[in-house]
Amino acid sequence: MNVQQGKWSSDALEVETLDDAALARRRKRRNIILAAAVVLVALVAAVLVFGSGKSGDDPAAAAKAGEAAGGAGGQTPRVSVIVPGRQQVVRTISATGTLAARRDMPVGVAGEGGKVVRVLVEPGQWVGAGQTLAVIERAVQTQEARQLAASIEVARADARLAQQELDRAQSLVGRGFISKADVERRIATRDAANARVRVAQAQLGAAQARIGRLDVRAPAAGLILGRNVEAGQVVSSGSGALFRMAQGGEMELLARLSQEDLSGITPGIPATVTPVGSSQSFQGRVWQVSPIIDPQTRQGNARIAVPYHQMLRPGGFASAMIRAGAVDAPLLPESAVQSDDKGNFVYLIDQNNAVVRRDVTTGEVSDQGVAIMSGLNGNERVVQSAGAFLNPGQKVQPVRATAR
Structure with a gap:
């Protein structure tokens, strides 16, 4: 019993001795880590000292550091400004309407009539002046x-x-x-x-x-649009139109425009017509402007003549872009123009680098930008973007950007 006890005690002492050694090793590692940390802190301090000295020698670096510090501390922000100047902006009016024959000619019985013996033409066929369309017995x-x-x-x-x-x-x-x-x-x-x-x-x-x-003849050269008669039918002067044709095959778009847009259009100006469902456009010209305005809709028609094409079908729907001249105006990117319940406005930077609100009237909007019809002379410094984060009277650092 005593031997076993002594053996047990010896083992217990050996275990205790191993724990002390492990603890010593851990303390050694901790000391090494602390020493490395001290060295690292010393290196960082040296870098900061030398870096601060260099930034004081380099004005650009000092400016950047100041800007960074200013941004972090909520100081004067930098904004991009643009001086738009003035340039020729093409005024384009968008319109929609219905395609029709420019001269839609109904052709009926000129004489006493009778039974139709033969019909000689079909819709879509071109005919000459005086050509026989149908023969009556x-x-x-x-x-x-x-x-x-x-x-x-x-x-x-x-x-x-x-x-x-x-x-x-x-x-x-x-x-x-x-x-x-x-x-x-x-x-x-x-x-x-x-x-x-x-x-x-x-x-x-x-x-x-x-x-x-008794022969139903074409009054002029053109394109047959419709046929309302068959062989064996009895017709007379009261039968109405037997054929419809477009004189010369010429088509037109009856573009519906507001009273304001209609006032800026004159005969002869060019227009581009695009039928619905087609990517192909056709060049034409306004040949007549309605002399009256519909009192109900307050709109009028601008008649745009276009050459014949098989895609231009009377009764179809089409859109038009009418080039109604050009205007000399400032042109701004869309990001510079904002709006609220008071209307459209832009932010300007005055001579004291303070933000100023300026109400404007916009005009033509295109891929090039927004034309400013009133409110700007073109030599102001306009905030190019990020205007929503600015307030009138706020001080900023303007950075000149290039106008579009």
Whole structure:
């Protein structure tokens, strides 16, 4: 029992001795770490001392350090400013409207009408002036014309007979067989026969003209837009339009514009027309400006003529960009223009580098920027961006940026 106890005690002493050694090693490591930390702090202090000395020698570095310190401490912020100047800004008016034929011509029956025998054209077909579009049955009118032609021959025969009788009477009047009164009667008979010939000829001409009017003809060269007649149909002058055609194939856009925009448009200015659903645009010109304004909508029409193209279909919808001249105005990026319940405004930097609010009136907005129609002369220093973080009267450090 005593040996085991002694062995146990010996083991216990050995374990205690190992714990002390581990503790010594840990203390040694801690001392090394503390020494390294002291060395590191000394190095940082040296770097700060030398760095501060260099920044004092370098004005640019000192300025940067001051700016950083100012930014960290809430001091005067730096803002980019722009001096826009003035330049020519093209004024563009956007509009939408309906495509139509510039001269939409309804074609109907000019004569007495009848049954349609043939229809010779289809929508989308080009026709010339006077070309036959449809033929109406004319059997009765043809027989009447033949009858009148025969009556002319009868009248001519009577006129020849009257002339011969007059010639014989004139040869006998010198011998005393025929009185002068008889000669005069034969002259009148001859003249009346010639007159009947002319009457018959006129009647035949009228009949032929009526036959010619039975053909439905194109009044001018152009494009057939619609057809409202079929073979076998009975038509008359009261049947309405049998065909619709665009004179010369010319199209137009009836652009709806406000009264204000309409006042800035004159005939002859260029425009670009883009049909809905198409990426292709067509060049045209305003050829007529509505002389009246609709009292209900307060709008009017600007009629833009465009050459024919198969994508320009009457009745379709299209948009237009009308170039209504140019104006000399400052041009600012969109980031410089702000708005609130009082309207549009910009921030300026005055001679004391203080922020000043300036109300402006904007004009044309394009990829180049926003045209300022009033409120700026162009030589002011305008805050280019970040105006929402500024307040009127605030001091700033302006940095000149390049105008667009």
